[in-house]
Amino acid sequence: MDTLIFACIGLFVGAAGGLFGIGGGIVLIPLLSEVFGPDQHKYQAASMVVGFFVTTPAAYQHFRAGAIDGQSVRRLLPIAGVSVVGGVLLSEAPFFAGDGEAYLRLLFGAFLLYSAVVEGFKIFRRMLSPESFSPREKAASTSWLAAAMIAVPTGLVAGLLGVGGGIIAIPLQRRLLGIDLRRAIANSATIIIATALIGSFTKNYAYALDRVDGLAPLVIAGGVVPTAIVGSLVGSRLTHVVPVRALKGLFLVVLLVAAVRICYFALRSLG
DSSP states (O other), X not given: OHHHHHHHHXXXXXXXXXXXXXXXXXXXXXXXXXXXXOOHHHHHHHHHHHHHHHHHHHHHHHHHTTOOOHHHHHHHHHHHHHHHHHHHHHHTSGGGSGGGXXXXXXXXXXXXXXXXHHHHHHHHHHHHSOOOOOOOSSOOOOOHHHHHHHHHHHHHHHHHHSSOOHHHHHHHHHHHHOOOXXXXXXXXXXXXXXXXXXXXXXHHHHHHHHOTTTTHHHHHHHHHHHHHHHHHHHHHHHHTTSOOHHHHHXXXXXXXXXXXXXXXXXXXXXX
């Protein structure tokens, strides 16, 4: 039964990751918490592994579509890679250990709520002023300062909360680099490959050192990854083919419900 559950979760997470340019953690962690109960550190360690396998095929699809801005990505990747290590080390701080894990869950729930607000604003804005998904012929030049302003918060959030960071990387790229949505999604998927790979090694190593079930995140990831890859291939292809407003509306509802439930149960644990 667990195998079937992991397979279904993986398909949904992969499709969301490929479609929206995210690692899938903001979907995977709430689903695992809902089905198996709260265990934030374990699920974050698993999420980073899954994020790598979700975004790699998605980035390949974006590369084939010619949507990746190589100049920007070359500057964003190393900064995000260093920042994600800092985020993981912060998540392993004593403040978040033991009963303090509830604070990490509360922080994650707040991040989901923030993500829902961001997605809701984008949906509302597009209803008033529809925009094209077509990539520009030439992407804006990326300075090292702009790269740091995008990659540092993306990496820190990815490491601290076990998510891909696309929900931060995409709007920051659009604001600071002036690139269109599709190119920002493609760049985000490429960046998450690095943050997920580095973060998964760091987080799983730390988890294995301090917990009895040190390999549990890898077992979870192994059950989710196969169908997540399939879902990612489908989702990333849909990004370039069909309108996604209705799916984004569904995604918004999922984020809101997950945010409320996670925050509620985290506050109950602390109370």
